[in-house]
Amino acid sequence: MYVAVKGGEKAIDAAHRLLGEERRGNPEIPEITTTQIGEQLTLAVDRVMTEGSLYDRELAAVAIKQARGDLIEAIFLIRASRTTLPRYGYSTPIETSDMLIRRRISAAFKDMPGGQILGPTFDYTHRLLEFEASETPAAPVETGPADLDRTMPRVLDLIGAEGLIEAASSTSGEPGDLTREPLAFPADRDLRLQSLVRGDEGFLLALGYSTQRGYGRSHPFAGEIRYGEVSVSFTPEELGFEIEIGAIDITECEMINQFKGSAGVPPQFTRGYGLSFGQCERKAMSMALVDRALRVRELDEEQTAPAQDEEFVLSHADNVQATGFVEHLKLPHYVDFQAELELLRRLRREVQGLDQEAAE
Amino acid sequence: MTTGYNFAYLNEQTKRMIRRALLKAVAIPGYQVPFASREMPMPYGWGTGGVQVTASILTPQDTLKVIDQGADDTTNAVSIRKFFVRTAGVATTEETEKASIIQTRHRVPEAALREDQILVYQVPIPEPLRFLEPRETETRKMHALEEYGIMHVKLYEDIARHGHIATAYAYPAKVNGRYVFDPSPIPKFDNPKLDDCAALQLFGAGREKRIYAVPPYTKVRSLDFEDHPFSVQKWEEPCALCGSTTTYLDEIILDDKGKRMFVCSDTDHCRKSQEKAA
Numbered sequence: 001m002y003v004a005v006k007g008g009e010k011a012i013d014a015a016h017r018l019l020g021e022e023r024r025g026n027p028e029i030p031e032i033t034t035t036q037i038g039e040q041l042t043l044a045v046d047r048v049m050t051e052g053s054l055y056d057r058e059l060a061a062v063a064i065k066q067a068r069g070d071l072i073e074a075i076f077l078i079r080a081s082r083t084t085l086p087r088y089g090y091s092t093p094i095e096t097s098d099m100l101i102r103r104r105i106s107a108a109f110k111d112m113p114g115g116q117i118l119g120p121t122f123d124y125t126h127r128l129l130e131f132e133a134s135e136t137p138a139a140p141v142e143t144g145p146a147d148l149d150r151t152m153p154r155v156l157d158l159i160g161a162e163g164l165i166e167a168a169s170s171t172s173g174e175p176g177d178l179t180r181e182p183l184a185f186p187a188d189r190d191l192r193l194q195s196l197v198r199g200d201e202g203f204l205l206a207l208g209y210s211t212q213r214g215y216g217r218s219h220p221f222a223g224e225i226r227y228g229e230v231s232v233s234f235t236p237e238e239l240g241f242e243i244e245i246g247a248i249d250i251t252e253c254e255m256i257n258q259f260k261g262s263a264g265v266p267p268q269f270t271r272g273y274g275l276s277f278g279q280c281e282r283k284a285m286s287m288a289l290v291d292r293a294l295r296v297r298e299l300d301e302e303q304t305a306p307a308q309d310e311e312f313v314l315s316h317a318d319n320v321q322a323t324g325f326v327e328h329l330k331l332p333h334y335v336d337f338q339a340e341l342e343l344l345r346r347l348r349r350e351v352q353g354l355d356q357e358a359a360e
Numbered sequence: 361m362t363t364g365y366n367f368a369y370l371n372e373q374t375k376r377m378i379r380r381a382l383l384k385a386v387a388i389p390g391y392q393v394p395f396a397s398r399e400m401p402m403p404y405g406w407g408t409g410g411v412q413v414t415a416s417i418l419t420p421q422d423t424l425k426v427i428d429q430g431a432d433d434t435t436n437a438v439s440i441r442k443f444f445v446r447t448a449g450v451a452t453t454e455e456t457e458k459a460s461i462i463q464t465r466h467r468v469p470e471a472a473l474r475e476d477q478i479l480v481y482q483v484p485i486p487e488p489l490r491f492l493e494p495r496e497t498e499t500r501k502m503h504a505l506e507e508y509g510i511m512h513v514k515l516y517e518d519i520a521r522h523g524h525i526a527t528a529y530a531y532p533a534k535v536n537g538r539y540v541f542d543p544s545p546i547p548k549f550d551n552p553k554l555d556d557c558a559a560l561q562l563f564g565a566g567r568e569k570r571i572y573a574v575p576p577y578t579k580v581r582s583l584d585f586e587d588h589p590f591s592v593q594k595w596e597e598p599c600a601l602c603g604s605t606t607t608y609l610d611e612i613i614l615d616d617k618g619k620r621m622f623v624c625s626d627t628d629h630c631r632k633s634q635e636k637a638a
Contacts, residue, residue: 008438079399084365182394182569185497311495321404321567325484328405331436335429335466335625338611339528339547342593347522 023068034061046249046278047071051319052078053179053198055248055277072200076320083179092233092242096252097154100229103279106155107222108256114152119227120279155224156254156271165256165269169298185311192294192314193287197275199317201283207307208289216293216305219258220272227251227279251276253284257292260299270299368415368448374398378416378571382562385573390535391503392486397569407440407465408566410482414463417478417562418444423451425459430467430608430625437465454628466529468550470607470629473559475576481544483565486572488532488542508540511583519588528593533582535574540583549592549608554580599624602633 024031038045038061048060052075060078067073103119106112118124159165175190183191196204211218229249233242253274261267272292274284293307306312316322366372381395400408418424424444428437432454440463441452453459456469463480473479489499492510502508511532518526531548534540543554544563554561554574561574574580584590598605600621607629609622624630 008433008435009442012435012438076399076403080401083399084369084371086371180396182396184394185495311497315496320399324404324406324408325567326405327403328484331406331465332429332434333466333545334610335547335608336529336545338609338625339549339593341611342595343524343526343528347524347526350523 023066032065034058034065037061037064043279044069044071044074046276046280047201047283048074048078049277050280050283051075051198051200052082054078054082072319072323076323079320089234089237091245092235094230094232094248094250096226096230096250097157098151098230099226099250099252100247101152101226102229102249103227104152104224105222105226106224108155108224112153112155112158121281152226154254156256159256159269163266163268166260166271168271168273183314185314186297187310187314189291189295189298192310193273193275193291195314195317196287196290199287200319200322201280201286203317203319203322204286204290205282207293207313208286210305211289211293211307216296216308217258218270218272218289218292220289220292221256222285223254223256225251225253225281225284227281249278251279251281251284253281253288255285255288255292270295365447367420368418368444369401370398370412370415374412375416378412381571382413382416382573385562385571386560386575388539389575389578390539390541390572392541392570392572394569395571397566400566402439402443404567405484406436407463407482409564409568409571410463410465410480410566411440411443411564412566413480413562413564413571414444414461415448417480418448418450418461420448420450422460423453423458425453425456425462426464427462427467427469427626427628428465429610430469431627433627455632456628466545466547467608467625468546468553470624470626471632472553473557475558477559479557479559479561481546481561481563483542483544483563483568483570485530486542486563486565486568486570488530488540503539506538511540515583515585519585525584525588525590531582531590533580535580536578537581541572543580547593547608548582548590551580551582551590552592556580595622597622599630599633602630602637604630604633 038057041064044064045057045060048063048071049055049057052060052063059081060074063074063077064071066077101117103121104114104117106116156165160167169189176188176194178191178194183195187195210216212220227249229247231244231247234245235242255272255274257270257272259267259269270292272288274286274288274291276284276287290307290313293305294310294313296303296308303309370378377396381393385391385393397409397412400411402408402411414424424441426432426437426441428434431437444450445452456462456471460476461478461480462469463482465482468479487496487499489502489511492514493499493502515525515527518524527548529547530542530545531551532540533543533551533554543551556577556579557574558576560576563572565571582590593608595609599607599609601623604624607624607626610625611620611622613620
């Protein structure tokens with residue numbers, strides 16, 4: 001007699017052993033180390049930290065290795081680990097104008113105080129495969145005469161002084177925390193930004209792109225993109241004063257968007273904001289476009305495009321949630337499928353019965 | 361048992377937060393209580409809501425049963441059972457009668473449940489109105505105003521188009537005469553078991569961050585019309601293993617010539633019936 005699928009437990013164990021074997025690959029090839037990943041696949045590490053919402057290069061490298069290079073799987077590993085960590089409190093806001101700059105560009109001005117600093121970028125490379133890429137550079141790169149130590153004013157503050165752009169919004173009160181309170185709609189900008197920063201890069205890229213193609217157009221200029229190191233401070237309750245606890249690399253993007261005015265207020269440019277850990281520049285730019293698009297309510301604009309629809313965007317931006325629900329279709333559904341089969345057979349029988357009656 | 365994690369994985373603050381949501385859910389039967397769902401070490405869609413609910417109510421004295429599609433031996437049920445053995449070290453069972461907590465996906469056990477048992481459902485989409493109105497802001501308003509007209513219109517349109525209500529699983533029902541709720545994707549065959557059930561029934565949706573409940577002995581009425589009363593699935597043949605004619609059956613395809621057999625989806629109940637007959 002046929003017995004319905006048995007031995008699930010054994011099968012799972014065997015599948016996990018096979019996964020371990022596949023992950024290792026040919027044992028004659030040296031095993032990749034997490035230090036190598038951390039040093040040489042830095043942008044993968046940056047993305048895993050950003051969307052995993054945890055700044056820890058070593059853990060992100062471990063996750064990438066364990067996930068066989070599947071970054072969404074690595075992000076999931078980081079999130080599942082992050083959620084078990086004790087929470088001591090919240091840092092004081094980081095000050096990005098005090099950033100130790102490694103890259104800083106503006107597409108809005110040819111030059112400005114502090115200058116254009118290209119830094120490490122793919123932007124002007126020819127995308128030709130370097131078949132014989134040298135593993136080690138011959139000599140350290142000369143970074144030129146730029147004095148990177150000086151503070152660089154934010155580009156948007158320069159035009160802000162003239163009143164040409166709206167003030168950066170500062171909502172009073174504590175920002176929300178969507179990892180501690182479920183997201184409710186309508187969501188304010190603090191929660192929207194928090195949701196976007198951990199949102200999927202590909203999803204935000206496509207949405208940001210859609211605004212450029214006319215679905216919620218906002219005439220963006222890359223006012224400033226800066227990448228570098230900022231210090232993080234924390235005020236322990238028992239001490240009562242701020243102490244510096246470390247430094248992180250971040251990318252910040254400030255978009256200048258189409259202006260707006262009314263009978264009472266002279267026209268001003270508006271803002272879109274993007275932020276990421278590490279050098280996730282594409283992510284920070286996409287986020288800034290989507291942030292601006294989502295400000296329709298606040299700026300009293302007409303909502304016409306998907307990127308402007310906050311329930312649509314925020315409910316679907318998280319790739320750990322999305323991949324879980326899409327991939328859960330692999331789980332058995334035969335009880336529900338049987339229910340559908342039974343219904344469909346009954347409906348078809350009735351229709352065929354009616355056809356026969358009509359034919360007679 | 362794995363050390364380094366708290367009993368049943370979640371830390372005590374998280375459990376307390378979930379228990380608060382559970383108490384609210386029991387106090388307002390069928391109402392979807394938002395809760396700060398955590399990332400779990402299994403993917404969303406794999407039962408993270410049910411796992412969080414079970415983890416929050418589990419005590420070291422409990423005996424846990426986990427089923428998926430009615431069976432204890434399906435891959436997901438095995439994985440979740442192992443998770444609790446590993447993180448909580450609780451006793452497990454495949455026998456419905458011996459379990460104090462039963463976590464389920466897509467089925468309600470065939471055996472009647474008792475007052476000292478809790479049934480935890482894994483829920484993918486908690487909102488019964490979601491496929492009629494995708495916006496949460498709108499559906500919350502509809503629940504608040506008890507405005508369920510669109511659901512009745514949908515059921516009516518089914519009848520007009522197909523001659524039947526074309527919902528075979530996740531069949532909407534009204535709890536305690538107030539909230540329309542989604543009993544999770546159980547076949548509508550199981551809906552009558554929810555009504556006036558002796559056990560506490562808890563529903564957890566992790567990805568959607570909602571918890572709801574049906575307290576013991578609460579009225580659960582599946583939506584229908586006077587001239588189209590609610591009815592459940594029937595099979596023309598009995599279970600090929602135990603001969604039952606009153607249980608939910610799975611169809612198993614035996615060859616490529618259309619030969620098939622039907623067997624109980626509740627494997628524990630089927631085994632018990634076979635033992636009784638022997």
